[in-house]
Amino acid sequence: MNTIEKYKKYVNTSMVARVEPVVISKAKGATVTDIEGKQYIDCFAGISVVNAGHCNDKVIAAAKAQMDNLVHCCSYVYYSQPTADLAEKLAEITPGRLQKTFFGSGGAEAIEGALRLAKQFTGRTEFIALQASFHGRSYATLSVTGNVARKRKGGPYMVGCTFLPTPYCYRCFFELEYPKCHLRCARALEDIIRFNTYDSVAALIAEPVQGEGGIIVPPDDYFMEIDKILKKHGILLLVDEVQSGFGRTGKMFAIEHYGVEPDIMTMAKGIADGFPLSAFIAREEVADSFKPGDHLSTFGGNPVSCAAAVANIAYLQGEKVVENAAKKGAWLKGKLEELQAKHATIGEVRGKGLMIGIELVSDRSSKTPAAEGAKKVRDHCLNQGLLIGLGGVFNNVLRIQPPLVISQEQLGEVVNRIDQALGKV
Numbered sequence: 001m002n003t004i005e006k007y008k009k010y011v012n013t014s015m016v017a018r019v020e021p022v023v024i025s026k027a028k029g030a031t032v033t034d035i036e037g038k039q040y041i042d043c044f045a046g047i048s049v050v051n052a053g054h055c056n057d058k059v060i061a062a063a064k065a066q067m068d069n070l071v072h073c074c075s076y077v078y079y080s081q082p083t084a085d086l087a088e089k090l091a092e093i094t095p096g097r098l099q100k101t102f103f104g105s106g107g108a109e110a111i112e113g114a115l116r117l118a119k120q121f122t123g124r125t126e127f128i129a130l131q132a133s134f135h136g137r138s139y140a141t142l143s144v145t146g147n148v149a150r151k152r153k154g155g156p157y158m159v160g161c162t163f164l165p166t167p168y169c170y171r172c173f174f175e176l177e178y179p180k181c182h183l184r185c186a187r188a189l190e191d192i193i194r195f196n197t198y199d200s201v202a203a204l205i206a207e208p209v210q211g212e213g214g215i216i217v218p219p220d221d222y223f224m225e226i227d228k229i230l231k232k233h234g235i236l237l238l239v240d241e242v243q244s245g246f247g248r249t250g251k252m253f254a255i256e257h258y259g260v261e262p263d264i265m266t267m268a269k270g271i272a273d274g275f276p277l278s279a280f281i282a283r284e285e286v287a288d289s290f291k292p293g294d295h296l297s298t299f300g301g302n303p304v305s306c307a308a309a310v311a312n313i314a315y316l317q318g319e320k321v322v323e324n325a326a327k328k329g330a331w332l333k334g335k336l337e338e339l340q341a342k343h344a345t346i347g348e349v350r351g352k353g354l355m356i357g358i359e360l361v362s363d364r365s366s367k368t369p370a371a372e373g374a375k376k377v378r379d380h381c382l383n384q385g386l387l388i389g390l391g392g393v394f395n396n397v398l399r400i401q402p403p404l405v406i407s408q409e410q411l412g413e414v415v416n417r418i419d420q421a422l423g424k425v
């Protein structure tokens, strides 16, 4: 049996519409090669993970060296050096007073822990999340995920979760226009607290740029307004940087675009350039509200993943990858906006850094989502040797989230191939 046949027989993939028909055998930088030797430019980075590039030499060397010495000890039963080194580094590169990290293995696990920590610190039990948000596939993370397509048949969910209209300006919940709206969606938070809660809100959880929801970028002053209201009510700001962190948006963390300081922040995906690892970091007094017995993870803070993460961050900083992602992203967004003039199906191009969404519509005035068209564009791209993602609450957003090390020449090719694919639908 070949790989695809084995998948069909033995791998449970019934929860995805399909696995892309590419058997990947190797990858380097922003190039992926399949078993037949066909090369693809990767614009999805394994869902926004390999920011420093596939098989980055420095990251791989650090992981290999660590593997020769220690793979696992449980970093909460015994001390592990790379775990300590990474925690120190995260305290340095994360905003504000974020200082103490708990490590897990995947994004959902980090968010589960962060939600629990918010409850422990505040002594409160409720959460507010954003509509169109995505925070993971576990019970608590689905409870704060604001998208019915991810939650159907899984309920009932955790009590005490309520949702705030998201800052999706292209499809404004209030049918207003920024800036004339005076951030109606952020100001709605007062009403949500007043009418939808029992006045026991521990935290508001939000992605600084919504990824799965369709690369939804809030107005620059949105989080300032949110933060003001949260502070008034003693509610924590829990920022989910699982998808937007580690240089993806042209800053080390996307929340830095907005000048607010999170109380707790979650990370995963880009943290270790492909090695499984996640984390949540909090201010010291918040972190210390966990007491013995309250939390643990067997694999969390795995020494190999932590060594890879330390090397990954050193690479991102040393090679100016983050600054360059901002420049490359601005260039690419400009080129895609030029395509918007040519292809009527492009409703909006939006994003920050190399986290770019192209929302497709069948009619610009009604903004009818073109989900089928988006699928076709993705398929045409694949045939032309370009891997892109698909997402959005209406499944009509092309997601361009390449490894940040993608070359200028490759970016030029990306624009050409997307242009050609759009011309075919």
Ligand SMILES: Cc1ncc(COP(=O)(O)O)c(C=O)c1O
Pocket: 047, 106, 107, 108, 109, 111, 134, 135, 136, 137, 207, 211, 212, 240, 241, 242, 243, 244, 268, 269
């Ligand atoms: C913002 C955000 N949070 C959490 C998660 C869940 O991460 P994981 O799939 O590693 O559990 C994701 C995954 O896409 C995400 O985008």
